Amino acid sequence: MWREPDRPSSRDRKQKExxxxxxxxxxxxxxxxxxxxxxxxRIEAPADIVLLRPLDILVRNLVEQLLRTSHDKLxxxxxxxxxxxxxxxxxxxYPSEDKGKISLEIRIGPNELEFRFEDEGLNFDPxxxxxxxxxxxxxxxxxxxxxxxxxxEYDYSxxxxxxxxxxxxxxxPAAE
Amino acid sequence: MEVQEKDGITTITTDERxxxxxxxxxxxxxxxxxxxxxxxxIIDLAQTRFIDSxxxxxLVASLRALLKNNGxxxxxxxxxxxxxxxxxxxxxxxxxxxDDVEGARSSFKS
Numbered sequence: 152m153w154r155e156p157d158r159p160s161s162r163d164r165k166q167k168e169x170x171x172x173x174x175x176x177x178x179x180x181x182x183x184x185x186x187x188x189x190x191x192x193r194i195e196a197p198a199d200i201v202l203l204r205p206l207d208i209l210v211r212n213l214v215e216q217l218l219r220t221s222h223d224k225l226x227x228x229x230x231x232x233x234x235x236x237x238x239x240x241x242x243x244x245y246p247s248e249d250k251g252k253i254s255l256e257i258r259i260g261p262n263e264l265e266f267r268f269e270d271e272g273l274n275f276d277p278x279x280x281x282x283x284x285x286x287x288x289x290x291x292x293x294x295x296x297x298x299x300x301x302x303x304e305y306d307y308s309x310x311x312x313x314x315x316x317x318x319x320x321x322x323x324p325a326a327e
Numbered sequence: 328m329e330v331q332e333k334d335g336i337t338t339i340t341t342d343e344r345x346x347x348x349x350x351x352x353x354x355x356x357x358x359x360x361x362x363x364x365x366x367x368x369i370i371d372l373a374q375t376r377f378i379d380s381x382x383x384x385x386l387v388a389s390l391r392a393l394l395k396n397n398g399x400x401x402x403x404x405x406x407x408x409x410x411x412x413x414x415x416x417x418x419x420x421x422x423x424x425x426d427d428v429e430g431a432r433s434s435f436k437s
Binding site: 200201203204207223224227230231234235238241242283285288289290291293294297300 | 344346347348377379380381383384385387388391407408411412415416417418420421
């Protein structure tokens with residue numbers, strides 16, 4: 152059923168030249184510039200679906216510009232993880248029309264990137280999310296599983312003030 | 328999203344993103360096609376740079392709606408990101424995926 156493409160893809164572009172650390176990621180040149188120190192960006196926004204795309208694009212652009220990378224796989228994975236986490240909060244933490252807020256922190260450091268989402272909606276137990284049924288795929292429920300596949304750390308907790316905190320970490324390959 | 332019909336085959340060309348924003352629209356569109364007995368559908372992903380689990384869910388729902396009515400759905404021209412996600416979620420075993428629209432069209436005739 153699955154076929155490999157015959158045509159060259161417009162997205163199969165070459166890695167940009169740059170002061171790369173030269174670490175391979177899936178046998179491709181990584182081509183990123185390591186940050187010298189952490190940069191943290193904080194955003195507070197209503198958990199509105201109209202913000203999903205603008206924030207998603209902002210995150211992708213931040214990583215692309217700050218790490219000076221055009222590594223599509225890394226950018227795709229970070230964009231996907233961010234998208235799934237935001238969608239889950241919009242959909243499950245605030246299931247009613249009355250949407251609360253999302254506090255978002257993006258930290259890009261020399262060796263890793265961290266997304267920190269905070270909401271004041273309904274909490275959930277990620278350990279109780281059913282694993283995907285690959286033989287009989289459903290129409291939803293894959294978000295948490297996908298995030299776990301593409302990120303290195305997934306940590307969800309709720310505090311006694313009713314805040315739910317999701318921390319996702321993606322580590323970059325070690326510099327030479 | 329654009330809908331075109333030619334020789335009894337409907338093609339839906341999705342936009343740049345197939346995510347939670349548009350997934351409900353795609354499901355509604357395909358449900359309406361099934362009600363109109365338009366049972367041969369191609370989803371052309373050529374313009375879709377980004378797809379997420381909501382987009383995948385809408386594609387699964389669309390395939391189910393058509394199969395239930397003896398129809399079928401093919402997927403054409405997925406981006407590298409879409410291919411990677413289909414493989415990760417094993418949906419490449421569920422969907423019939425083609426590198427071009429003509430291949431998808433021909434498969435309805437065979």
